[in-house]
Amino acid sequence: MTDSLALLQARLGYTFRDPAHLESALTHRSMGPTHNERLEFLGDSIVNFVVAEALFQKYGEAREGKLTRMRAALVRGQSLSELARRLQLGEALRLGSGERKSGGRRRDSILADAMEAVIGAIYLDGGMNACQTCIGAWFEADLDRVNPDQVEKDPKTALQEWLQRERHPLPSYVVMEVTGPAHQQAFRVHCVVDALAQVTEGTGMSRRDAEQVAAQRALELLQGG
């Protein structure tokens, strides 16, 4: 094992029984047919669970909507690329020459993906307990700092609360169209608000997401004038 991998493991707070797991996680697809995308798929679901479970335990009074918003704030791509920077993951990445020359080591998406892959690798090497220990330590300050009352509300909730405050009737959402193959459907939704002269439209890969976009547009019309 190279020195740089030994130093990275010290920063991660985890020593691999089989360093090949870590090496796979650090190998970008620009290196050839064997790369870290499968580990990224696995790691993505792990970090989602570990952060959800930590928030569930830590904020025993928070309702589902707040927990969802807190998790979204903690595990979005930007948080993961910041974590990768703190852990200096970029230095250890294995990139093809094109990516290396174009600054791939510093690119947010590559860093966030590799961070997820490293989490997948820790799972294969040491199981879920090892993941919970590592992720808990990396996100310790963030888990304390994320204030459930300061996390911004999603557009549907914000629209509902705005209309209630102004004593208007609540909005209704109508699915106008569903297209695409069965497991990849695209939704087009209208949001109907009595207080607005026009309906707003949103699309998305789930009905809920399409409604959020339509609600966001209604909110802008109501607030922005």
Add this chain to the structure above:
Amino acid sequence: MTDSLALLQARLGYTFRDPAHLESALTHRSMGPTHNERLEFLGDSIVNFVVAEALFQKYGEAREGKLTRMRAALVRGQSLSELARRLQLGEALRLGSGERKSGGRRRDSILADAMEAVIGAIYLDGGMNACQTCIGAWFEADLDRVNPDQVEKDPKTALQEWLQRERHPLPSYVVMEVTGPAHQQAFRVHCVVDALAQVTEGTGMSRRDAEQVAAQRALELLQGG
């Protein structure tokens, strides 16, 4: 504990050390302030991880895109409500009188949410291993049956492959607008395809989802004429 809870546990294949966990999971929000929505939040992340891990192990050759499509097919709301029906979860639900009278026991969304909450309850009661055993057994046939080559491609992949087959240039995606609060941004994206006289538009709560909708519309124009 009532007979109906004992029978449900036999169907689940899991006996709770503390049946209060199961009772919470079966309590819909129409029953009052203490209900199953927090457990649903927890269970959602668990079923996502358990199915991702099972697919990762079972389909060692499948690439990330295929794994993602297979998981989406297995854990979407409809699969969870079908599972809840097979396990006859509806009979044991605790609903407020309004929901009971309007047929809430048979409603897909209530069943899928309760299914996730039961998974969250099994985690609190018996840990991740218990969840993996249960979910593995419930989805056993589905995990075997889901054929990575038959899962339909997402619209962006399908569009790219269609254009390549027809020897047209690849599409480009342009973010036209980003609105909404920092952690709940709505994206509006254009898909530009040389072979089409018009651009198509999609919106979504992530850039990727907005691109999928725009790609789906381009594909329909190209194929449907």
